[in-house]
Amino acid sequence: MNSPTLEAFSDSTLTSTPPHELRALSLFWLAEPDARLKAKGVTEMRQxxxxxxxxxxxxxxxxxxxxIPGRPARPELVAPLEVKRRAMNTVEGRASLIHALAHIEFNAINLALDAVWRFPDMPEAYYLDWLQVAQEEAYHFGLLADHLVTMGYQYGDFSAHNSLWELAEKTQEDVLARMALVPRTMEARGLDATPALRAKLAQAKDQAAAEILDIILRDEIGHVAIGNRWFGFLCEQRQLEPITCFAELxxxxxxxxxxxxxxVVARLAAGFTAEELQAMKIA
Incomplete structure (x- = not known):
């Protein structure tokens, strides 16, 4: 491939010259602490x-x-049970929910970038898939962070937890474990939770937020499908039975x-088989 220009990545706040190679550049943006700059850099990197x-x-x-990952000084990270729950009938309560979703998307950017840089010797299509996921998560983060501003808040104004990244750390030594447990477990849980959250926001007459969740659910089905695809690929490569392998991991x-x-409908659309869902006691 041709050597890149640096125009897309030039920014006075960067402390070093961004690499010209995709996996190294993914690590560069993973280490970036500024959430908005990270999202912008990821979008430009994919292009x-x-x-x-x-x-x-x-x-x-x-x-x-x-x-790693690079994070801003705020939000304050606390244990999941210490994240305050606020009433949905107040602007602050709805903003806290949007903030929680924005934090999930920020973590999801980092997870996708980590999947790109950390694991060598995968097919090019693997890196392209996770690059797409990173860019779409950056888009989701921007939508939610911008909506927070319309409510009088900023990303970082509420506390948040770090459990999503903790599972990434546990699976950093094996791409099979990562594909099994992050997209197929944590991100798939988002498929389950989103419809109820959307209904709450719509009931509170926050139609803009409800429409953002429609976009997120659409894209997250694709992200879970990518996890399913590469989990299946790795199971076949290592001659493992997927249902048994997943349960053991x-x-x-x-x-x-x-x-x-x-x-169940979204999980099937994301590539889970009926047999897998039955084994998980989902269907």
Whole structure:
């Protein structure tokens, strides 16, 4: 591929020159603490790769900086049970929900970037898939963060928890475990939860927020499908039976217990088989 120009990545706040290779650049943006700048950089990175301005080294073993992912000083991270619940009949309560969703999307950007840089020796299509996920999560984050502003708040104004990234840390040594437990467990849980959250926002007459959740649900079905596709690929490559493998990994890594309600239609659309859902006691 041709060497890239740096115009798409030039910004006075950057402390070093961004790399020209996709996986290294994904690590660069993963380490970026500014949420808005990270989202912008990820969007431009995907376009640069599609425009053949970035190379791809699938074999390189990269070393991360001491502190990843990069995060802003706020929001304050607390234990999940310490995140305050606020009444949905107040602007503050609805804003806290939008903030929680924005934080999930911010973490999802980091998770997708981590999937790109961390795991070598995957097919090019794998890196393209997770690059797409990163860009779409950045889009979701922007929609939610912008909506927060219309409500008089900013991303960082409420506390948040870090459980989504904690599971990523547990699975950092094995791409199979990562594909099994992050998109197929944590992100799939978003498919289950989104319809009820959308209904609450619509009932509160926040139609703009409800429409953002429609976009997120549409795209997240695709993201879970990507996780399912690469989990299946890796199981076939390693000659593992997918249902048994998933159950064993869930126990080994202490994945969160799945709880109803379940969005069976969305899960099927995302590539889960009826047999898998039955084994998970979902259908």
């Amino acid at each position: 640069a790769y599609l425009d053949r301005q970035l190379s791809l080294d699938t074999h390189a073993v990269l070393t991360s900086p001491d502190q 869930a126990v080994k890594f202490r994945a969160p217990t799945l709880r109803a309600p379940f969005n």
